[in-house]
Amino acid sequence: MLTKDLLQYKIRKGQILPQLVNPANNQLLAIAEQLIAIFEASINTPRATLLETSKQTIDSTPGAPIIKRGLEKLLLDRTEFDTAPNEELIAFRQKLFTETSRLLSQEQFEDYTDYRHKVSQIVADESPIEGAELYADLPSYQPIVTFQTLSSERLLHRYNAAQVQGLLLHCNTLTLRLADSMTAELRQLFKYLRFNQLLSTIRKAEELYQITVDGPLNLFYKTKRYGMNLANFFIAVLHQPKWELAAEIQFRNKQRYQLSLDESCGIKPISQQFLAYIPEDIQLFQTMLQNKTDDWQIRPGSQFIPLPGDFYCFPDYQLVHNSGVETAIELFHPWHQGHLIARLNTLAEQRDVSLILGVSKELEKKPLIAEALEASAYFSQFGFIFRDVPTMRSLLPILNSLV
Numbered sequence: 001m002l003t004k005d006l007l008q009y010k011i012r013k014g015q016i017l018p019q020l021v022n023p024a025n026n027q028l029l030a031i032a033e034q035l036i037a038i039f040e041a042s043i044n045t046p047r048a049t050l051l052e053t054s055k056q057t058i059d060s061t062p063g064a065p066i067i068k069r070g071l072e073k074l075l076l077d078r079t080e081f082d083t084a085p086n087e088e089l090i091a092f093r094q095k096l097f098t099e100t101s102r103l104l105s106q107e108q109f110e111d112y113t114d115y116r117h118k119v120s121q122i123v124a125d126e127s128p129i130e131g132a133e134l135y136a137d138l139p140s141y142q143p144i145v146t147f148q149t150l151s152s153e154r155l156l157h158r159y160n161a162a163q164v165q166g167l168l169l170h171c172n173t174l175t176l177r178l179a180d181s182m183t184a185e186l187r188q189l190f191k192y193l194r195f196n197q198l199l200s201t202i203r204k205a206e207e208l209y210q211i212t213v214d215g216p217l218n219l220f221y222k223t224k225r226y227g228m229n230l231a232n233f234f235i236a237v238l239h240q241p242k243w244e245l246a247a248e249i250q251f252r253n254k255q256r257y258q259l260s261l262d263e264s265c266g267i268k269p270i271s272q273q274f275l276a277y278i279p280e281d282i283q284l285f286q287t288m289l290q291n292k293t294d295d296w297q298i299r300p301g302s303q304f305i306p307l308p309g310d311f312y313c314f315p316d317y318q319l320v321h322n323s324g325v326e327t328a329i330e331l332f333h334p335w336h337q338g339h340l341i342a343r344l345n346t347l348a349e350q351r352d353v354s355l356i357l358g359v360s361k362e363l364e365k366k367p368l369i370a371e372a373l374e375a376s377a378y379f380s381q382f383g384f385i386f387r388d389v390p391t392m393r394s395l396l397p398i399l400n401s402l403v
Contacts, residue, residue: 001077001162001165001166001169001228001231002070002073002074002159002162002163002165002166003073003166004166004169004170004251006066006069006070006073006166007163007166007167008064008066008067008070008163009163009167011257014257014258015257015258015259015260016167016249016257016258016259018160018163018164018167018259018261019163020160020163020265020266020267021067021156021159021160022156023153023156023157023160023266023268024153025156027062027063028063028067028156029152029153029156030061030152031057031061031063031068031071032071032152032153032155032156033152034057034061035054035057035058035068035071035072035075035155036075036149036150036151036152036155038050038053038054038057039054039075039078039079039147039149040147040149042144042147043144043145043146043147044143044144045143045144046140046141046142046143046144047081047139047140047141047142047143047144048140048141050079050144054072054075058072067159070159070162071155071156071159074155074158074159074162075147075155078147078148078149078150079144079146079147079148080144080145080146080147081139081142081143081144081145082142082143082144082145083139083142085137086137089134089137090137093134093135096119096134099119100119103115103118103119154270157267157268157270158270160265160266160267161234161235161238161267161270164234164259164261164267165231165232165234165235166231167247167249167259168215168227168230168231168234168247168249169216169227169228169230169231170215170216170227170249170250170251171215171216171227171230171247171248171249171250171259172214172215172247172248172249172250172256173212173213173214173215173247173248174212174213174214174215174230174245174246174247175210175211175212175213175245175246175247176210176211176212176213176237176243176244176245176246177208177209177210177211177243177244177245178208178209178211178240178242178243179207179208179209179240179241179242186209186240187302187303188236188239189236189237189239189240190301190304190314191300191301191302192232192233192235192236193211193213193233193236193314194300194301194314194315194316196229196230196232196233197226197229197331197333197335198213198214198226198229198230198233200212200213200339201213201311201339201342202304202311202312202313202314203310203311203312204310204312205310209312213230213233214335214338214339215227215230215247215248216230226335235269235270235271238267238268238269238270239269240263241263242262242263243262243263244260244261244262245259245260245261245262246258246259246260247259284389285298285317285389285390286298286299288389288391288392289392289395291392292392292396293392293396293399294322295321295322295403296319296320296321296322296399297319297320298317298318298319299317299318299319300316300317300318301314301315301316301317301318301328302318303318305328305354305355307346307347308346308347309346311346313328313330313343313355315328315329315330315355316328316329316330316331316358317329319399321399321402321403323403325402325403326354327354327355327356327399327402328354328355328356329355329356329357329358329390329395330343330355330356330357330358331358331359331360331386331390332357332358332359332360332363333360333363334360334362334363336360336363337363337366337368337369340357340359340363340369340372341368341369341372343357344357344372344373344376344378344379347376347378348376348377348378354402355382356382356383356384356395356398356399357378357379357382357383357384358383358384358385358386358390358395359373359379359383359384359385359386360385360386360387361385361386361387364385381398381401382398383398384398
């Protein structure tokens with residue numbers, strides 16, 4: 001992910017335009033290839049050495065430094081460093097600092113050599129006291145464990161996607177329009193939406209789905225995490241054959257700008273479509289359900305549920321009973337206050353919508369939500385409270401009432 005200082009964009013008549021690079025530019029491809037080669041050859045070398053070598057390439061090659069630093073940042077995101085704390089070294093360093101402080105306050109030294117000699121007598125043969133080894137556990141000295149390589153062309157596409165993702169971190173609202181194709185790619189997009197806990201308003205107009213998602217700036221709860229989830233969601237959008245994206249971007253409460261993109265922007269998908277991927281929390285939920293009952297089968301949400309007023313819900317889970325009865329579960333996390341209120345209002349007079357609502361305990365603590373849940377006849381019959389993941393104790397009574 002690119003930080004704001006690495007983003008490149010222009011402002012024109014209220015529109016914010018990300019400055020994308022040409023993935024076929026030979027000069028950029030050559031620079032990207034050099035940087036990738038540096039990272040590939042840096043396994044087991046310290047972070048500082050990697051950054052110094054990378055800097056030499058950035059400084060010595062033609063082109064805008066901000067683009068090259070952006071490429072470097074994306075490669076660092078694909079690099080794993082050994083960050084495990086070295087308890088022995090930490091303890092030794094503490095002892096060394098304590099003893100040298102005592103020496104400096106109590107003794108006189110002929111020269112620096114005399115000082116080092118007396119320090120060495122204190123620490124004996126416990127460990128070397130040279131700088132690089134003494135601070136071997138600090139970030140600059142952390143060795144590289146692994147690096148996920150990629151092609152130079154893919155890195156440039158990744159750079160373009162990151163430009164848009166960086167802007168979405170400063171988003172108020174995002175609206176996405178998609179063709180009603182109901183292909184596996186479209187279903188996967190909505191799975192990404194749910195897996196990233198981005199609750200949205202879904203409406204259908206003729207042959208288009210319109211999805212409206214709150215941005216991180218529209219929330220007051222863990223906005224950084226939510227912003228990252230929204231940025232990650234954009235990667236799934238790139239797999240759609242036809243799409244239109246409109247977002248309102250605002251930097252630190254300044255003027256608001258409109259970001260408009262569609263499939264013609266030229267950014268290619270930068271990840272595989274993991275159509276069979278099931279997140280760990282869903283696997284855990286599936287296991288808990290199977291341990292309690294054989295009557296119900298659960299799977300990740302994959303079908304739309306029509307709601308009153310031309311609205312749609314794409315649930316987190318879908319469940320099927322041995323008798324053929326089907327239902328679904330939609331989860332509301334701490335940042336979903338507005339969407340929960342809207343859903344309760346939509347379902348206020350409904351009894352034929354087979355949708356179970358799960359509400360986060362943290363969300364329930366809010367007075368407005370607690371009052372709305374208390375007043376909702378629908379929630380009293382088809383709702384439950386959960387902490388991290390739903391539990392069978394709260395869910396099974398609702399499931400049993402449906403058969």
